[in-house]
Amino acid sequence: MPRDYYEVLGVSRDASDTEVKKAFRTQARELHPDVNRHDPAAEERFKEAAEAYEVLKDSDSRAVYDRYGHEGLRSRGYEPHFDQSGVADLFQAFFGSGDAFGSIFGGGSATGPARGADVAVEVEVALEQVASGIEQDVDVELAVACSHCNGNGAEPGTPIESCPVCAGTGELRSVARTPFGQVVRAQACDRCGGDGRIATTPCEPCGGAGRMRERKTFSVDIPAGIADGQQVRISGRGHAGGRGGPPGDLYVAVRVTADSRFERHGDDLLTKVDLPFTDAALGKTLEVDTLDGPEQIEIKPGTQPGSVIRLRGRGLPSLRGRRRGDIHVVVNAMVPSKLSPEQRELLERFAESTNGENYPDEPRHAGIFDRIRQAFRA
Secondary structure, eight states: OOOOHHHHHTOOTTOOHHHHHHHHHHHHHHHOTTTOOSOTTHHHHHHHHHHHHHHHTSHHHHHHHHHHHHHHHHHTTOOOOOOHHHHHHHHHHHHSOOHHHHHHTTOOOSSSOBOOOOEEEEEEEOHHHHHHOEEEEEEEEEEEEOTTTTTSSBOTTOOEEEOTTTTTSSEEEEEEEETTEEEEEEEEOTTTTTSSEEESSBOTTTTTSSEEEEEEEEEEEEOTTOOTTOEEEETTOSSOOBTTOOOOOEEEEEEEOOOTTOEEETTEEEEEEEEEHHHHHHOEEEEEOOTTSOEEEEEOTTOOTTOEEEETTOSOBOTTSSOBOOEEEEEEEEOOSOOOHHHHHHHHHHHHHOOGGGSOOOOTTOOHHHHHHHHHHO
16 A cells, blocks of 8 residues: 555645655655665655645645545546656756756656657446446547658658767757856757767658657557546557657546436436326336336325435446446435416315325425435435
């Protein structure tokens, strides 16, 4: 079980954003590879601190974590996905380079392999598809390694030489004096793009970039029970990496379209059935929609407006378990708005024949919303 993120950074749960950033910055300095070379656990501790910082620095993910913990983040499709540029800025400010961060998390240094960027797409699924799960095809435009030059940017058979601007290092460094001392800043060489080498004859199809745009189709497994806004991650299906680096990931955001028949509450569904007040008084068998098809329900004599009938196991499956939610059917007993003289006479005679024993002793305040809340608490 992962450690508590607040414990990892050593801050209280009501710590401000500034305190969270300062705590991570302190740990980053302590665990930096150039400083802490003898502790074999330093790299793992840094990864743990970076994950905690990535969650707590974002107000949305922090709110989910505060309320539901690690399981709440996972159930909402959250994957620790580090913003390397943001965290690397902290390294550059204190150590002159963000390379160590990139090398730890696969991003690579300016002269080494660079991990490809992630790609995000959206798909829409219907509520019935959420009940069973579905395989959905998604089309994405990706940067892929050029097949003509195998990604090295040079025409086949032509030489690749050391970059004359950076002397093959792939980096351009500058030194700035600050009140805290000298700060060395490094950036990728704009001539060779950080590769350290340039092609004497650039590849014609890709223009020497080593990568090309290509449209691809992937089949994505949308799991049963997924909620609107959750993501599915497919490793290695993002943009191709640079200088032989690994590809990024594909993130598929799922949008569950609204269903006019149901209102979703987690794994449970809420629906409504309309019937004449006479049927509610006399009782009747009705047919209602479920995600598995029509199902008959029994309206017992004397059913009150706002009564809730529970259909157990007819809701949505749990994303992380075998249990299915329920369908809560709210009974809406309709009162006629137009009466013929004969109907009015019949109702007046009926009213004269009734007394307190004909009606339930339920308190007046227990209306439809109280009934629904009671049903969901049961």
